[in-house]
Amino acid sequence: MSSLRSHDRELITQHSALITMLSDVERAEIEEELLHYPDKQAGCVEALKVVQRHRGWVSDESLKSVAALLGMTSEELDSVATFYNLIFRKPVGRHVIFLCDSISCWVCGYDIMRKGLQNRLGISMGETTPDGRFTLLPIVCLGACDRAPTMMVDDDLHEDLTTEKVDRVLEQYP
């Protein structure tokens, strides 16, 4: 019995250690989101996004910490995290370029933008530049089809792209 209790105590200690790996700010932001839902699991996507905002991506350690905070197993949380294309389970560059590859942008010159970006950055889709500045990813329709082709860089939408405009946009993200 006593050994079981000590095992429990050890688990509780591990559990609190995991939670304290999150910063106070991260924990406060997550707690704020959790107020919106009747159970903690419902806040898990928002929680992962809080961590991603602060750290750029969601490492295994971060994932375990969020799981501990929400009372989920890390496997359970990872099954949700890996479902979403905008939760990054691998490190990304300082800036992420999301180039829309859906139908209206494709009709209006997506391929030229893709080739331009790949050549300019020297990387393929899904890769990060060696200096860690940009990660290049495809994204589905950005809902700005009347201004195709489009891309997002971090949180900003850029529309009516031409190769010159893409060049100018990249300069805004050091």
Next chain:
Amino acid sequence: MERPLTHNIKPRAEPLWLAEYEKAGGYESVRKALRTMTPEEVQKLVTESTLRGRGGAGFPTGKKWSFVPMGADAPRPKYLVVNADEMEPGTFKDRLLLEGDPHQMIESMIVSAYAIQADVGYIFLRMEYGIAAARLRKAIKEARAKGYLGRNLLGSDFSFEIYLHTSAGRYICGEETALLNALEGKRAIPRAKPPFPQVVGLWGKPTIVQNVETLCNIPHIITHGVEWYRRLSRGKDGGTKIYGVSGNVKRPGAWELPMGTSIRELLEEHAGGMKDGFAFRGLLPGGASTAMLVEEHLDLPMDFESIPQGGSRMGTGTMIVLDDHTCPVGFAQNLEHFFAQESCGWCTPCWEGLSWTERILQSLEDGQGRMDEIDVLTMHTKLLAPGRTFCALAPGAMDPLQSLLKYCRADFERHIHEKRCPWRDEPNGADGARTWPVSSSMIVPTR
């Protein structure tokens, strides 16, 4: 011409915040409904308005609401969820409403929640719509401070709270039952129906999931009445519709127009016709999951009743134009790539069928296709038909494919006979991008 949904929206300008919004007649429907109408009376107006869902399926809104358990014995809490996960390729109408008039969204939710006696509302917003998120947060805050949200609204016994949920991608989240799983923090796979969400929805409670544009109609119906609302339309279904056109047309855009405006009027008057040097070949009338229409269908009114006469659906009402410089096989490949990628992986016909469809189209586009592969594609359009998969994603993927095989069959065959994409020197042909009319000084040849 009246534009109730967009009359407050000025392109590229800040939306109306609370004081101005109220001055423009905002929150009138909430005062009217809560002070002078029962929830049943609000529901009755919505049913009589003939409003149909603008998210793509066109289900009558009043009928949808009628399945929600009402009265003292109804399970609580009840939920109202706004589907603001706009991700149907070629669709750009809800963004306009969310960014352009966030208070209209909040007002729509309050009055709709009153009708079904919902306690809590969630706006399920795609992560990429950051401007919409910021504006909705501000509008919710303003509405709460003014007493439009919270306990005992306007002194009534009705209480309602709204929360914004921002998601993290994946098209399947727009499927209403997958959306509920996503909101509960689970993998966003669809649920079996029945039970329908109206009865067993979010956390097992009665839930209405409704598209942004659909809900934005409700305050105007309540404020101005059914007669007025039905007169906005040129056809049987009431109201206006936000139509859009994208592709190689002169003036791509979105416009609020009478429901039932013809395709030709949209294409030629509002979108200005094809760009110089481009000829029309066809269009998907309402997003990537709608079957292609061609020249002979251009005089059809864009409404839920008429578009099926051409073998398609109105869908989201935002059309994508296929032109003669774009390879139809490449066009199909792009669409099926999207659906294959966005399949949630839950049912085998969908994830297996769509990935094979995509691969076959790629080999055709690369000039490596065989004639019998056209039959394999045709077979897939039947094997992934409605009823054979868990949800509507795969059948939606097959609609454009079967129509492209029908109207552009000669183009598919040419790829096989010539062992190449005939458009390959065009920007949208296999390995193209050599003759596109934009400057390409940045492109350095790699080979």
